[in-house]
Structures are given as C-alpha cells and as structure tokens.
Amino acid sequence: MNQHLGPVTVPDSARLGAVQQLCDIADPYDHSDEALFIEAMNESNRWHAERSPFFASLWDGRPIDNVVEQPYVHANFFKMHEVLSIPRADVAVHATSSGTTGQKSQMFWDSWTHQAGQRMVARIYDHYGWIDAREPVHYLLYTNQPTPSVKLGSSMTGQFMTDFAPVQSVHYGLAHTGTGHEFDAFGCIRALQEFADSGLPVRIFGFPAFLSFTLDRMRAMGLPPLKLNERSLVLFGGGWKSNADKQISKTEMRDKITDMLGIPDGRVRDGYGSVEHSIPYLECAHHNLHVPTWSRALVRDVKTLDVLGFGEPGYLQFVSPYITSAPAQSVLMGDLAALHAPDECGCGAKTPWFEILGRAGVSRNKSCAIAAAELLKGKS
Template structure:
C-alpha cells in the first residue's frame, strides 16, 4: 500500500485551506511550492514527461519564482490518447478514467489512491463554497450509478457525494430517467432538507421541459442548489443560452437564479471549478490556470484576453497533470484580486467554448449517448 507523504506542500495546503482562506500571499506561496514539488516528482518518475521536458529545453533548475510556472511544459490532451502517462507503478493504480470524443478516441488517465484522496479533500472544499450551512441535506443525482457508467464524472461523484451529502439517489438507471421516482422523492416530506440537484445540462433541461409541459412546479428549500457539471460545449451550433437555462430551472424548481450553478472539470485534471453567485468559475487555491496563445501555446496572453485554457494541478501523484486543453476561455479575476461575490482569488469567465476544429468530447457527451430521456415507461 502507498504511504502518503503528508509533509508535501499540497497536503499541508489541503489541511489548512480554511485557515488560509483570505491570506492571498500565503496561498500563492503554497501554490507555487506545491506545483514545484509536483513538477520535480513527475520529472523524476515519469520518463515520458522527463523526455518531453528535455526536448522542450526546460529543467527543474529554472523553476524558482511564481512567474516561472508559465515555463512548465504542458501536455496536450492528445498525449493522453496516444500514450500511457504514469509517474507510479501501474500496480498502484486504482481508477482508470476515460473521456470520449466524437472520434471515439479516448483520453485515458490513471489515478492512484494518493491522487484520489487529495481529489476528495479538494472537492469537499469546493463543495463547501457551494453548499452553505451545517446540514448538507439530500442530493438527487441525475447521472447513472457507477456500475452503469465509466465516465469520469460518474466515477468520482459516486465516490464523493455519498461521503459529503447526508442522503442521495441516482435517477438514471438502465439508460433511462426515472422521472416519476425523481418527483416523488423531491415531493416526499421525509426527504432530507435542503434538497439539491446535480446533473448534466441536457438532463435538467429535458426535465424542466417535461415539468413545464405538465404544469408541474416545485418549491425547493432555502439553500438548495441546482448544479450542472459542465457539458455546455456539446450544444455549440445549437447553443443554449445559460441565462435562459438558469431562468427556466429557477422557475420550475423554485430556487433563486443565483442558486443555479455550473461546474467545470476535465478528465485530465483532478480539480472542479464551480460558479459563485456572480457566475464566475472560482479557481481553487492549489490550481494554477493560465491562458495561452492558440498560435503559440508556450506564450501566455495578457490578462482578460481569450486563449487556450491550461492547467497546472498538483493534486495528481500518479501522472503529471500539467495540461493544455482545447477549450477557449479567459480569466475574469486575477490571482491577487477579489471577485464581486466577495471571495478572493482568480476566476474563469463563464463563457468557454471549443477551439476551432477541436472535437466535441467529455462526460456530458458520453452520457447523452447513453441516456434515453423520453419514452422510458417510468415517467
């Protein structure tokens, strides 16, 4: 069994996040140290990544200041489709995650227990920013159970949600939505409060359309959150306006518009970013997000300009999570600034799209291919 080293900067950071919440300078220093240690570890233990760094002309000796983080060589997503990227022995891997695209080429990511334990701690922290109050309540999960889906979203949320919320149920089973069971559970006075909903946008949208058509409206609770887990980019070309979506969900479930939030993640990293009430995606303190020039990804664009989103995620022990995505976005709030919601730290703008020519991919796409929303006989 792996022995976790608790003196690593990332582990110290995860244990002390709540005490450091408003200490921007301490968090920035710990972030740099955590990413630096992660880089050293992967450089020494992942031969493919070390070769890539050597070819790129970057060595650990050049990582001395926070600004040097932009020099760390980034792995394009197609690397995870073509190569087995590992920094530990394969016998230590306990979760293998796949993300599909329209071409059916899979990104395959290997995670060990150290990575997963750090991920859990990080996601608990992120959920605490979303779900206020002592009672975590009930979550209706509009995703399949883990024995029916190998998507990254299902894999990790089925591991974390039962530990975080007091109660919860899956309402996608056998590829079908149990709409009747979903309504009954939400309307049952014995269901724990507050009641929260989580699911891909296309599932929540279809449920909202069914409810409007049937004249059904619910009134959830003070503190109830309706959260989507990304998947907006699959609608490009037939774009759903997120503001209209929030208004519709607010109306049928009786929650304030600001309680309809979206989350962002990709299979190749281990961190979730979730909307605040102002609908900016807050970047947790350990994650470094950098926006790159699509024509020259080694170059950062000026703050506020659009470019390719790249992540440096030190939560990963089993592989180097230094990733260049094919998503286009921009930073709305800088590292040393405060969001209009009152929280400190950097944020991504909610408008994120695929780079031109990039395939549609991700958990929402994969789930949409699996699910039958209508005509299931249980609605």
C-alpha cells in the same frame, strides 16, 4: 467532521513536503503564498521527471521561478497515450473521460491524488455551507446509474456527491437498461414531484442537458411548476457534450430552473473540471469560476501560445502540483477562455476566475480550430 475533510498524506513526505503544505491549506480561495506554490511545482516536476520518461523529455530540469515557465502537456495527449508516474499496482482509481465521441482520456490516480482531489471538493462545499446534516435530502443524479463495470469519472463523482448531506433517496436520471444507459424524463419528473411533496431539500447534480430536457418535458406536458425546498442545490458538471446543438445559455438555464423548480439563482451553480486535470472549479454565488488555492490558471494565445493578460481570449492552461500519479500537473486544454481579476467578480473571493468562451469540439461538423477561429472573431 465530514469524512472527506480528514487528513491525506502525500506518497513521499520527504520529496513532496511543499505539495503537502500547499494541499493542507484549508481556505479554498487563497493565492497569497505564491512561493509555496512554485516550490510545490518544482517538487512535482522533479517527481514526474524521475518517474515518467515522457515528462523527463518535456522538461529541461531547471526549476521554475514563475508559473509562466511551467511546461505543459496538451489534454489531447491523454486521449492517445496512457502515461503514469507510478507502478500500475499503486493505481487506486482508473477514470475515463465522459466524452461521447472520439477517443476518451484514460487517467490513473493513486490514493493520494484521488483523496486530495475529493478533499478539495469537500473544502469548497464547506466554504459555501453545503456540508449540511440538518435533514436528509433527495438526490437526483443526472449521471449513469452505476453498474459494476462503470469507469466513467462523472459517475464516480455522482456517488461521492451524496456524502455531504444525509441521503433520503437517490434517483438516477440515466437509467441502466441492461445493455447501456438511457435518459428517463418521465422517471425524473415523477421523482421531482415526489421530492416536492416531501418538503425535504433536493440536490441535483450532473449533466445540464438532461435537467433542461426534463424541465422542457414538464412544460410540454402542461405540468405546473414545482416548489422545491429553498435549501435545494443544483450543481452542474460535464457540459452539454453531444447535446451541444440544444445548449441554452447559463442564464436561461438558471431562469428555467428557478421558474420550474423554485430553486434560488444563487443555489444553481455550474462547475468545470476535466478528467485530464481533475481540480474542481465551481461557480461562486455570482456564477464565476474562481481558481482554487491549490491550482493556477493561465490563458495562452491560440497562435503564439504566449501567456496573455486578463480579459484576453486563448487556450486555458491549468497548473497544480498535487497530481502524483501521472504527469498532468500542467495541462493545456482545448477550451477557449479568458481570465479575469478577482475584483471583477465582486463576490469577495480573492483569486482570479475564468470565463469559458468555447468548448473544444462543441460542433460536430467543424474542426476545433475552425470553431475557435469563429469564437475569436471580433474579440481581438
């Protein structure tokens, strides 16, 4: 069995029994036990209220009956404040969001939160058959080449991602230069050519912008398309960040990858996650972001903050009781999204999915509010 699928135990089994039970559900897309989810949220709220004066001031102490009643913290709050529900000595991982401008969120995870989160990713991998020891694979990680001082959440994810198929080789797209990190297109092209020659599967992870730039460079240089092993896999995370002005649509991106690298469309998946609320959201084979078993998603009206129904655009709110180290069990994101019913996808997953309509701060010249207003124009 993969090391990340093993048992993980909550910090206090007596106080967090429902959290344990919820997180022990192995099926990654099952929302059938809503009562257990609510019980786990109430345990989580009590846990944080007792340990975090900040959360105690936010919650009236009444147990919730429905996820809609769950109080939330704005993701930006974590950019301005370091909030913990555990003593500093219990911090196992200190992660920093990978935003390129402005303030970065600082998040602190205890070993339970960190390992439970990794187990969620492992179960999603297992669900899609991506825990595969049949042959070693080449990894191309569009993340920072690690240095001893690195704290970026995305880089840690990069290293963890190599635990699901044996490593033949690892190439980092953002090379460490001694003073920082630099995107190295020629190094990436060389690595991809060698991977194609070897015939082994390739797994490419990280920021989509850099793979896009690599493929553009190949085309500009007149290099022929490569035919990578068809069991290769591309998983994106982290968005386009400071390269938002060069962003292409997900469909264009997948077409470019299939054309230039020969990787089938169903094996190119985007992900959505945030340091502030680190539940993994990964596209299904139909490229929709279903909400996993251990989490719920709501969409709130941008003006009234009322909870909206399926298909209506607003701010995305994530709710999950598993985070014990900081009061991030319910976070309102700056991103705009719409929620959709499970059967609107058709892939067979039984949980709702969300569509990101706009990233917070994608434009460097406009405030998020103006960008949001523009995105919503004509949609209401």
